[in-house]
Amino acid sequence: xxxxxxxxxxxxxxxxxxxxxxxxxxxxxxxxxxxxxxxxxxxxxxxxxxxxxxxxxxxxxxxxxxxxxxxxxxxxxxxxxxxxxxxxxxxxxxxxxxxxxxxxxxxxxxxxxxxxxxxxxxxxxxxxxxxxxxxxxxxxxxxxxxxxxxxxxxxxxxxxxxxxxxxxxxxxxxxxxxxxxxxxxxxxxxxxxxxxxxxxxxxxxxxxxxxxxxxxxxxxxxxxxxxxxxxxxxxxxxxxxxxxxxxxxxxxxxxxxxxxxxxxxxxxxxxxxxxxxxxxxxxxxxxxxxxxxxxxxxxxxxxxxxxxxxxxxxxxxxxxxxxxxxxxxxxxxxxxxxxxxxxxxxxxxxxxxxxxxxxxxxxxxxxxxxxxxxxxxxxxxxxxxxxxxxxxxxxxxxxxxxxxxxxxxxxxxxxxxxxxxxxxxxxxxxxxxxxxxxxxxxxxxxxxxxxxxxxxxxxxxxxxxxxxx
Amino acid sequence: xxxxxxxxxxxxxxxxxxxxxxxxxxxxxxxxxxxxxxxxxxxxxxxxxxxxxxxxxxxxxxxxxxxxxxxxxxxxxxxxxxxxxxxxxxxxxxxxxxxxxxxxxxxxxxxxxxxxxxxxxxxxxxxxxxxxxxxxxxxxxxxxxxxxxxxxxx
Numbered sequence: 001x002x003x004x005x006x007x008x009x010x011x012x013x014x015x016x017x018x019x020x021x022x023x024x025x026x027x028x029x030x031x032x033x034x035x036x037x038x039x040x041x042x043x044x045x046x047x048x049x050x051x052x053x054x055x056x057x058x059x060x061x062x063x064x065x066x067x068x069x070x071x072x073x074x075x076x077x078x079x080x081x082x083x084x085x086x087x088x089x090x091x092x093x094x095x096x097x098x099x100x101x102x103x104x105x106x107x108x109x110x111x112x113x114x115x116x117x118x119x120x121x122x123x124x125x126x127x128x129x130x131x132x133x134x135x136x137x138x139x140x141x142x143x144x145x146x147x148x149x150x151x152x153x154x155x156x157x158x159x160x161x162x163x164x165x166x167x168x169x170x171x172x173x174x175x176x177x178x179x180x181x182x183x184x185x186x187x188x189x190x191x192x193x194x195x196x197x198x199x200x201x202x203x204x205x206x207x208x209x210x211x212x213x214x215x216x217x218x219x220x221x222x223x224x225x226x227x228x229x230x231x232x233x234x235x236x237x238x239x240x241x242x243x244x245x246x247x248x249x250x251x252x253x254x255x256x257x258x259x260x261x262x263x264x265x266x267x268x269x270x271x272x273x274x275x276x277x278x279x280x281x282x283x284x285x286x287x288x289x290x291x292x293x294x295x296x297x298x299x300x301x302x303x304x305x306x307x308x309x310x311x312x313x314x315x316x317x318x319x320x321x322x323x324x325x326x327x328x329x330x331x332x333x334x335x336x337x338x339x340x341x342x343x344x345x346x347x348x349x350x351x352x353x354x355x356x357x358x359x360x361x362x363x364x365x366x367x368x369x370x371x372x373x374x375x376x377x378x379x380x381x382x383x384x385x386x387x388x389x390x391x392x393x394x395x396x397x398x399x400x401x402x403x404x405x406x407x408x409x410x411x412x413x414x415x416x417x418x419x420x421x422x423x424x425x426x427x428x429x430x431x432x433x434x435x436x437x438x439x440x441x442x443x444x445x446x447x448x449x450x451x452x453x454x455x456x457x458x459x460x461x462x463x464x465x466x467x468x469x
Numbered sequence: 470x471x472x473x474x475x476x477x478x479x480x481x482x483x484x485x486x487x488x489x490x491x492x493x494x495x496x497x498x499x500x501x502x503x504x505x506x507x508x509x510x511x512x513x514x515x516x517x518x519x520x521x522x523x524x525x526x527x528x529x530x531x532x533x534x535x536x537x538x539x540x541x542x543x544x545x546x547x548x549x550x551x552x553x554x555x556x557x558x559x560x561x562x563x564x565x566x567x568x569x570x571x572x573x574x575x576x577x578x579x580x581x582x583x584x585x586x587x588x589x590x591x592x593x594x595x596x597x598x599x600x601x602x603x604x605x606x607x608x609x610x611x612x613x614x615x616x617x618x619x620x621x622x623x
Contacts, residue, residue: 164522169531180523181509 004070019061033198034150035062049082083116093128103200105213137185144176147201153193163187188354191275207256215241222447225273227364229439230266233258254278284414286426293420305408305423312389315339320394321366324435330461334468342381343372346394371438427460428453489519506537542577542584547601550587553594
């Protein structure tokens with residue numbers, strides 16, 4: 001432990017820590033653009049300058065190791081003056097277009113400009129012109145005029161994703177972020193650089209001009225893309241900004257998915273599949289209970305299912321790896337003891353998808369296989385086990401291997417089938433319920449309901465309760 | 470490219486095996502001498518040869534203006550426009566060269582003989598104004614010296 005004084009407050013820092021890290025850890029805010037806790041220190045933005053007693057010049061706190069007895073000032077007049085000067089320099093060529101910039105409202109440059117910026121630029125030179133819509137990849141646009149060259153994104157591709165697909169080319173006034181001309185960025189973690197960008201230079205094409213961020217609110221959820229179970233923020237429209245003129249669809253919509261920092265599981269990153277979670281959840285839904293292919297009410301479907309269950313001599317259940325731990329427990333309590341339980345994996349890796357890497361992506365493309373196996377074992381389904389009824393729970397199901405057995409199917413999404421299930425009951429998606437998944441390491445991660453489920457859609461736990469009663 | 474990789478191999482043999490990044494600039498210079506100008510695909514070629522990220526070589530290639538990225542003439546005239554040379558009349562020298570060659574700065578004469586480039590300090594402030602033609606320095610320039618220098622160049 002090293003003791004030092006920051007703004008006359010005695011704080012304890014760890015050996016090897018920098019002044020900026022120690023200050024942030026003790027809740028002392030020092031502005032910073034290029035510093036990021038999970039990236040190497042670049043020290044290029046200079047907004048984090050602080051005064052060190054006994055040193056003639058201000059020092060960048062991000063690259064200044066703590067020493068015993070050090071005395072730091074973070075808000076003296078000369079530090080504030082230096083920040084103002086740095087802001088003048090950083091905004092020298094920055095276009096004042098917050099009004100049309102997606103980043104506005106969650107932009108470091110905007111925040112610091114409010115605090116340290118001056119109303120007018122002191123420069124008399126015209127602003128530098130650079131490419132406005134440079135395509136980094138089919139997912140990401142770059143506005144070079146907004147870029148402050150902090151190099152966070154470049155360091156991300158070097159140090160975290162390892163793709164080395166971005167770099168800063170040319171020099172001085174001509175410096176700009178670029179990729180190889182012959183190779184659009186195809187890094188499976190590329191979308192992290194959008195949130196990593198401290199200004200509005202890197203833009204998500206999917207979210208481009210979709211909403212001002214202050215109309216949205218994040219709900220903590222879990223990505224269902226693989227068995228890592230990364231924490232994510234699912235951004236819905238804030239209730240206070242539900243407007244009739246927008247219509248139901250815009251009010252009830254996931255605008256974007258971003259990483260939720262979780263040191264235990266995913267750190268501050270997720271993969272692009274996580275950023276696309278709302279597209280996965282936005283596929284065509286199953287909304288109507290059916291009996292043998294014709295429309296039925298919920299009650300009719302449930303009583304038909306109950307009848308089939310009562311008549312079955314050898315019932316089996318195929319349990320979804322997208323089910324939450326709570327739903328699995330409900331199933332175990334109500335029906336689990338009456339039938340042979342098999343585990344199934346709803347999804348496999350699709351063609352072109354990264355199957356597994358040593359960063360985050362796992363080979364099992366379902367969130368809760370661990371939970372299913374822990375509760376029911378991992379007996380795999382086989383065609384000729386001689387069951388006369390199969391309760392299938394989950395999506396992406398093919399009925400063909402069920403043979404002549406009766407099928408009761410609980411699913412969230414529509415999918416074309418050669419034959420109809422005997423009973424089909426629509427169930428909620430992860431966005432429409434709260435619960436938890438257990439990831440491949442046995443770590444439990446909780447998710448919160450984002451939206452209410454549509455009218456006829458059921459919660460799987462309730463269905464089992466009624467079938468078991 | 471095979472004769473080029475022979476040259477690469479010879480240069481590489483003079484470096485410690487783990488110092489691949491240090492070879493980026495020497496190889497770019499070597500390739501520039503062979504090809505006259507370098508493009509992104511040349512950067513990728515060097516990156517593949519060294520086993521370093523292509524973006525790293527592209528960053529180095531675009532950083533240095535002496536690594537030409539457009540075709541240049543037989544003689545590349547680099548005129549200093551920094552402060553010492555400007556005080557000593559570099560602007561006049563530049564105008565004279567433009568008029569004499571019939572091109573603007575950054576252009577190449579239609580016959581492909583001369584390219585005129587403006588550069589920052591050539592480290593010849595004591596003998597300003599100065600220019601560099603290919604690898605040769607010419608100092609204390611005036612119109613008559615320029616006439617003489619251009620005449621000497623074949």
